[in-house]
Amino acid sequence: MRFMLSVLSGGLFGAGLFVSGMTDTTKVQGWLDVFGAWDPTLAFVMGGAIIPMMIAWQLTRGRTPLVGGSFPAPPQHKIGHRLVLGSVLFGMGWGLAGLCPGPSVASLSYGGAGGLVFMAAMLVGMGAAPTIGARIDRIAEAS
Amino acid sequence: MPIEWIHGLIGGALIGLAGAVYLLGAGRIMGASGIIGGLVDGSGRDTARDRLGFLAALLIVPAILYVVTGRTADTHVTSNFVVIIAAGLLVGVGTRIANGCTSGHGVCGISRFSLRGIVATVFYILAGGLTVVLFRHILGVI
Known part of the structure; x- marks a missing residue:
């Protein structure tokens, strides 16, 4: 049940990203580029x-999830410092x-070599995040 | 209203529906970086099957739509691999340290008026905007 709901959700998410055009990086960068040809699609x-x-x-009020719990x-x-610093690093990338992360998976089948390299680098970054996060915590505590 | 905006609204509604199914059905917050990251660092080992099911559908459904609709779905990713690798590392590290990305903090956080979700979204949009301005208009790299 939980597995099927996860598959359904992932499928809807993928369809939404495809239909909305959010796997096209020019649309995302167009939204961020307020000094260029600004593209408001992302806001919609x-x-x-x-x-x-x-x-x-x-x-959710007064109810429980379908699968229980x-x-x-x-x-x-x-x-905290993690939320702010992490979001700044994410925003830069x-x-x-x-x-x-969502569109990088959704576009993997048609994103070419660039999409695959991005995915590989993102997975490496996610693997390194616990170590980097712990180091940031130590620096934040010391200061 | 341009057709891209209407597609954006319809696609957005599907994304919201996906998050609603995940929340009301499985009782969890639909965040792409958390679902992937939990598999990478082992924190989501207990729910690995659900996570893999979610990600498989997230990959396969757009692939099917790409073939069936015949719609050009060029991602226009830069061919500069140094930029791609730097971007991937930043997205991977940043989303896991901040414990969320556009889906978790953005869609699922803002919709419940979570201060953390709103603050995260403000910071990643500001950082993203400044990065595009710097690397596109000043340095001319992207």
Whole structure:
């Protein structure tokens, strides 16, 4: 059940990324490029995605997930150095290539060698993140 | 309204629906970097089968749509491999340190008014914008 729901969700996510054009890096970089030919498509994608998710969060009230267990805990409000620094590093990579984790998987079949190399580098980065994160924590504690 | 914007809205709604299925069905937050990263660093070993199922569908459905619709789906990724490798490393390290990316912090976080999700989104969009301006308009690399 949980497996089938994961497959369904992944499939819908992939279809959404394909239909929205978000696997085209020029659209993503076009959104970020406020001094060039600015492309607002990404805002429509975000808006279109946030509305059903807002309804979904409302529906979690007083219910339990279909597969049982419990819903994620209420959001934390702690803004730490990890959240800020990690997001800045992510944003730099996102701007450089116009790819983020979801679209990098969704476009793997038609993204050519560049897409494969990006995926390989991203996996290496994810593997190194726990070590780098621990080092950042030590620096943050010391300062 | 340009057709790209309408496609964006429809595709966005599908992404939101995907997140709703993942949340209401499996009780989890749909974040691409977390689903992949948990497999890489072993933190998601208990749910590896679900994660692989999600990622397989995420890869295969666009591949099928690409073939069936015959729509040109060029990703226009730069051919500069130094840029691609640097970008991939930054995205991999950054999303895992921040514990989320565009789907987890952006779509799933903002929709529940999570301060962390909103702050993360502001910072990665600002960093991304400055990076594009610097590397495209000043350095001319991308």
